[in-house]
Amino acid sequence: MSTETMSATETASRPASFASSRRWLLWSGIAALCAWVLVPIYLVALGALGGRQGVYIWPKTGLPTGISLEPFILFLKTEGVVQSFLNSLGAAGITVALSILLGAPAGYALARYDFRGKDSYRLLVLLTRAFPLAILALPLTVSFIRLGLYDTIIGVGLIHTVLALPFAALVTQGIFLGVPKELEEAAWVFGCTRVQAFFKVVAPLALPGIVATAVFAFVISWNEVFAASVLTVRNRTLTAYLLTVLSESPMHYRFAGGLMLILPSVVFIFAVRRYLFAIWGISSK
Amino acid sequence: MANIVIDRIRKSFGAFQALKEVSLTINDGEFVSLLGPSGCGKTTLLRIIAGLETSTSGDVRIGDRSIIGLAPKDRGLAMVFQNYAVFPHMTVYENVAFGLRMQKADDARVKAQVEKAAGLLHIEPYLDRYPNKLSGGQRQRVAVARALAVEPKVLLMDEPLSNLDALLRLEMRTELKTVLQSAGTTTIYVTHDQTEAMGLSDRIAVMHNGVVEQVGHPVEIYNHPATRFVGGFIGSPPMNFIKVPVSNGRVAAGAEQLAVPEDVGNEIVLGLRGEAVELAPLPQGIEMKVRVAEPMGSHLLLTGSIHDQPVRVILPASETVRSGDTIGLKLDRKRITWLSPESGKSFPAVSA
Numbered sequence: 001m002s003t004e005t006m007s008a009t010e011t012a013s014r015p016a017s018f019a020s021s022r023r024w025l026l027w028s029g030i031a032a033l034c035a036w037v038l039v040p041i042y043l044v045a046l047g048a049l050g051g052r053q054g055v056y057i058w059p060k061t062g063l064p065t066g067i068s069l070e071p072f073i074l075f076l077k078t079e080g081v082v083q084s085f086l087n088s089l090g091a092a093g094i095t096v097a098l099s100i101l102l103g104a105p106a107g108y109a110l111a112r113y114d115f116r117g118k119d120s121y122r123l124l125v126l127l128t129r130a131f132p133l134a135i136l137a138l139p140l141t142v143s144f145i146r147l148g149l150y151d152t153i154i155g156v157g158l159i160h161t162v163l164a165l166p167f168a169a170l171v172t173q174g175i176f177l178g179v180p181k182e183l184e185e186a187a188w189v190f191g192c193t194r195v196q197a198f199f200k201v202v203a204p205l206a207l208p209g210i211v212a213t214a215v216f217a218f219v220i221s222w223n224e225v226f227a228a229s230v231l232t233v234r235n236r237t238l239t240a241y242l243l244t245v246l247s248e249s250p251m252h253y254r255f256a257g258g259l260m261l262i263l264p265s266v267v268f269i270f271a272v273r274r275y276l277f278a279i280w281g282i283s284s285k
Numbered sequence: 286m287a288n289i290v291i292d293r294i295r296k297s298f299g300a301f302q303a304l305k306e307v308s309l310t311i312n313d314g315e316f317v318s319l320l321g322p323s324g325c326g327k328t329t330l331l332r333i334i335a336g337l338e339t340s341t342s343g344d345v346r347i348g349d350r351s352i353i354g355l356a357p358k359d360r361g362l363a364m365v366f367q368n369y370a371v372f373p374h375m376t377v378y379e380n381v382a383f384g385l386r387m388q389k390a391d392d393a394r395v396k397a398q399v400e401k402a403a404g405l406l407h408i409e410p411y412l413d414r415y416p417n418k419l420s421g422g423q424r425q426r427v428a429v430a431r432a433l434a435v436e437p438k439v440l441l442m443d444e445p446l447s448n449l450d451a452l453l454r455l456e457m458r459t460e461l462k463t464v465l466q467s468a469g470t471t472t473i474y475v476t477h478d479q480t481e482a483m484g485l486s487d488r489i490a491v492m493h494n495g496v497v498e499q500v501g502h503p504v505e506i507y508n509h510p511a512t513r514f515v516g517g518f519i520g521s522p523p524m525n526f527i528k529v530p531v532s533n534g535r536v537a538a539g540a541e542q543l544a545v546p547e548d549v550g551n552e553i554v555l556g557l558r559g560e561a562v563e564l565a566p567l568p569q570g571i572e573m574k575v576r577v578a579e580p581m582g583s584h585l586l587l588t589g590s591i592h593d594q595p596v597r598v599i600l601p602a603s604e605t606v607r608s609g610d611t612i613g614l615k616l617d618r619k620r621i622t623w624l625s626p627e628s629g630k631s632f633p634a635v636s637a
Contacts, residue, residue, distance in 0.1 A: 182370035185337050188357040189364045190435065191387025204374045 041262055047255030048072055055251040075256035084241035085260065087153050088222060091237055094157025095164050095221035096214050102161075103168025104210060108198075110169065111176035125166045137230045144231060151233050159231065160221035167220075168213050175209030176202065211275035218268055222261075287348050287361075287438035287471045288313045289334070294343035296329055296495075303329045305495045306343070311488075313348075316465060316472045318482035321492035322518070327475045328443055330492075334473065335364050335441050347439055358387070363437035367444040369428045371416045377403075377427050378412040384435035402430040405464050422453045429461070433468060440465070440472045446481060458484055479519050483507070491515045508558070509622055513629035516556050516622065522586070522597040525557045528626060529592060538616050539571040546623055546632035556622035556631065560584075560599040562614040564606075570613025573598070578608045587612075 046064060047055050051071045076082060109115075110122065140159070141150065149155035179202050187197035203210075225239040232240060242257040249257075289311040296304040304326045311317045319327040332338035334345055336357035345352050352360045363384065372380050379386075381399045390398070403409045406426040416424055425445060432440055445461075446454045462485055465472055476482050482489050483503045490500045491514075499511035510516035516524035531553050535542045538555075545553050564570070573596065575589040585600045591614075598614065606612055623632045 180368070180370065182366045182368060183372060185335075185357075186364070186366060186370040186372070187383075188337070189335055189362065190384035190431070191358045193356065193358065196387075201372055201374075 041266070044255055044258045044262065047252060048075075048259040050252065052250065052252055055255065071252050072256050072259070075253055075260075078245075078253075080236070080241055080245070081238075081260075084236045084238045087156075087232075087235055087241075088238040089264070090153040091157040091160055091228070092218050092221040094154060095160040096217045098157070098161040099164040099168040099217040100210060100214055103165050103213070104172045106169040107172025107174075108176050108202075110173040112181070122170070125169050128162060128166050133226050137227070140227075141230060150231060151235050153235055153237075155231055156228050156235075156237060157221070159227045160224055161217075163224065163227075164217035164220045168217055171213050171216070172206070172210060175206045175213075178209070179205045208275050211272050215269055215272060219265055222265055289439060289471060289473070290344075290346040291330070291334070292344040292346065294330065294333060294345065295341045296326070296333065296338070297341050303495050304333075304340070307492075307495070307497055309490055309497060309500065311471060311473065314469045314471055316474065316485060316487045318474045318476055318486040318489045319492055320476055320479060320482040320489050320518075323477055325492040326495040327477075327492050331441055331443055331473060331475045334439075335362065336360055360439075361437065362439040362441055363432035363435050364441040365425075365428050365432050365443065365445045368448060369416075369421075369424045371424050371427050371431070373416050375415075376412065377408060377414055377416065377419070380416065380427055381408075381412075381430045381434050383431060388435070398434045398436070399430075402434040405433065405467075406430040406460075422449055422457065425449060425457065429464070433464070433470075436468075437470060440470045442472065442474045444476055445474075447476070447478070454481075461485065480521070483519070491518065493518075508620060509631065510556065511631055513554070513556070513624055513631075516624075516631075520558065522559050522599070524622070525559060525591075525596040525598070526624065527555045527557065527591050527594050527596065528552055529555050539565070539567075539613060540569040541571075541616075541618075543616070543618060543621065549623075549625070549632075552626050554624040554626050554629075556624050557596070557598075557616060558620055559586075559597050561617040561620035562598050562600070563617075564600060564604055565613045565615035567611075567613040570615050573612050573614050575606055575608060575610045575612060578606050578610070 046062075046067075049064075049067045049069065049072055050057075051066060051068065054066050106125070110118065144150040144155050149158070183201050183205070184197050187201045188194070192200060223239065224237075225243055228237040228240040229243060236244070238257075238261060242261065246254045246257050289309075291307060291309040291311075294304055294307045295302070307326070307330060309317075319330060321327050329338060333340045334352075336352070336355060340353065343353075347361065372383065375383070378399060381402055382395045385395045385398055399412075400409070403412060406429055408423065408426045408430055411419060411423060411427075416427065419427065425448075429445070432442075446457055449457060458481060465485075474482070474485060486503055488500060489503055489506055491498045491506065493512075493514050499506055499515045506515060507519055510519065510524065513526060516526070529536050529538075529552070531545055531549055531551050534545060534547065534549075536545055536553065536555065537543075543555075571591060573587070573589050573591050575587050577588045579586040579588070580602065582602060584602050585604055585606065587598050587600065587606060588595075590596060600606065624630065625632070
C-alpha cells in the first residue's frame with residue numbers, strides 16, 4: 001500500500017499528491033489503531049501458547065516459534081477454569097438480558113414521554129453509580145445470604161445489571177431520540193397499535209444502538225471483578241477465579257488466563273458487528 | 286360518505302390556547318386547505334383529526350361517526366407528513382404496501398394497489414430501492430403513494446411540499462392536483478403557502494391565532510376577505526388598506542364618489558387589491574405618489590403612498606411610470622372591500 005502511494009506521490013501533480021497523502025494518512029491511522037488493539041492481544045496469545053520456555057525466552061523474537069495449543073489446553077484442564085468461564089458467561093448473559101429488557105423501555109419512556117420529575121429521574125438513574133461498591137459490599141453480602149442469592153451466578157448477574165442498567169437506560173434514550181417521532185406516528189396512522197409500531201418501525205431502526213448497548217453491558221459484566229469476588233465463594237466468575245488463582249501460577253498460566261478473558265469479548269463483538277453499524281441510516285432527512 | 290365535521294374543537298397547552306372553538310365542515314370529496322402563518326394552530330388541528338394529539342374539548346366526526354378518542358389506526362384516514370416519514374428500513378414497495386399489510390390484505394391486492402399508487406406517482410422504477418437512495422422529491426412521492434394505496438376515506442397532508450425546492454414544488458403541486466382529482470378523496474391540506482392553497486383547494490380555511498377567520502372558495506377569499514388579516518395574508522402583493530374619511534355616506538376617490546356601507550363612523554378602511562386599478566388622468570383619479578417602480582416583465586409593480594399610507598399596485602407592463610412620479614388611479618369599484626377601522630372585519634359588498 002505505502003509503496004504504491006509513495007510512487008504516486010513522486011509522479012502525480014499537486015492535487016493528486018494531496019489526495020494520495022490524505023490516503024496515506026488514513027491508512028497509517030488505521031494501521032496504528034489496529035496495532036493498538038491487536039499487538040497486545042498477539043503478545044498475550046504468544047505468552048499463552050508459547051509454553052513455559054516461550055515466556056522466559058530473552059531476547060524476545062516476537063515471532064510465533066514453538067507455538068502449541070498444549071499449554072493452553074493444560075490450563076483449561078485446571079480445576080475450576082471451565083466452570084468459572086461458564087459462570088462468567090452466565091452472569092454476563094443475565095446482565096445483558098436484564099439491562100436491555102429493563103433499560104430499553106426506560107430509555108424509550110425518557111425519549112418519548114414528558115412526565116413530572118423526568119430530569120430528577122434521569123439523575124436518580126445515574127446516582128446508582130455514586131455509591132462505591134466497596135461500601136455496599138458488606139450489606140449486600142448480608143442481604144444476599146438472607147435472600148439465598150449469595151454465591152450464585154444469578155446474584156452476581158443482578159449486581160452487574162445494577163452496574164450496567166443506568167448506562168443502558170441513558171444510552172437507549174439517545175438511540176430512541178434518534179428515531180424520528182414522525183415515523184412512529186406514520187405507523188400509527190397506517191394501522192399500527194403503539195406496540196406494533198414499536199416492533200415494526202422503532203425497534204428495527206434502534207437495533208444497532210441496542211446491540212451496542214448489549215455489548216457494553218456484556219463487557220461491564222465480563223470485566224467486573226470486585227463484586228464477583230465478594231459475593232461468591234465456590235461459584236466464581238472467571239475474573240474472580242483468575243484473581244485468586246493466578247498470583248500463585250506460573251507465568252504462561254497467567255497469559256492463558258488473560259487470553260481467555262479477552263477472547264469471548266472479541267468473539268461477541270465480532271459476532272454482532274453487523275448490527276453495530278447503522279445499516280439503513282436512521283435519519284430520514 | 287366521508288364528510289368531516291369539526292365541531293367546536295378547543296386545544297390548550299397550559300395557559301396558551303392553540304385552538305379556540307374551531308368549527309369547520311368539509312364535504313365528501315372536497316379538498317380543503319388550512320392556511321395560516323406558523324403558530325396559528327393549523328397543524329395542531331390536523332393532528333387532532335389524525336388522532337396524534339388530543340383536543341381539550343369538542344368533537345370530530347367523519348361520516349357521522351365521532352372519531353374523538355379512537356386510536357389513529359381506527360379512524361380510516363391516511364396522512365402525508367411534512368418530512369415524509371418514509372420508513373428507512375423498508376424498500377419503497379414495502380413502504381407503499383405498509384398500510385395494506387396492516388389491514389391484512391392478501392398479496393394479490395397489495396401488489397395491485399401498490400402498482401396502481403406507484404403508477405400514479407411515477408415511482409415504479411424505485412420500488413426495490415431503500416429510501417436513503419432517493420431524493421427529497423422522490424421520497425415525497427413515496428409518502429403520497431403510501432397514503433393513496435390504502436384508498437383512504439380521508440387524506441390529511443401536513444405541509445407536504447414545504448421541504449422541496451421551488452421548481453419541484455410547482456411540479457408536485459400540479460401533479461398532486463391531478464392525482465387527487467382522479468382519486469376523489471376528501472382531503473385536508475395544511476400549508477402556510479398561500480399560492481399552494483389557492484392553486485389546489487376547492488375551499489380554503491384561513492386560520493389565525495387559533496381561530497378560523499374565513500372559509501371559502503379561493504377566488505372569493507381573494508376578492509372579498511372577511512378580515513383585514515385575511516386580506517393581508519392572501520395575495521402577493523397583499524391587499525392594500527387605506528384609511529379614508531367618510532362624508533355623507535360617501536368616500537371621495539379623485540373625482541369619483543364611492544358609496545360606503547351604512548352605519549359607519551367618519552372613517553372607513555378601503556381594501557384594495559393591487560391590480561384592481563387602472564391609470565387615469567389626475568384630477569379624475571385618486572392621487573398616488575410612486576416611490577419605486579419595478580418593471581417585472583409580466584407587469585409593473587409600483588410601491589408608494591395614497592393619502593400618505595403605503596400601497597402597492599400593479600399595472601400592465603405596457604405602462605410607463607418612473608420612480609418619483611405622481612400618478613392618478615381609477616379604482617375598480619366592484620373589487621373594493623370596505624372594512625371597519627375598529628374591528629378589522631369587512632362589510633358585506635355594497636352595490637353601486
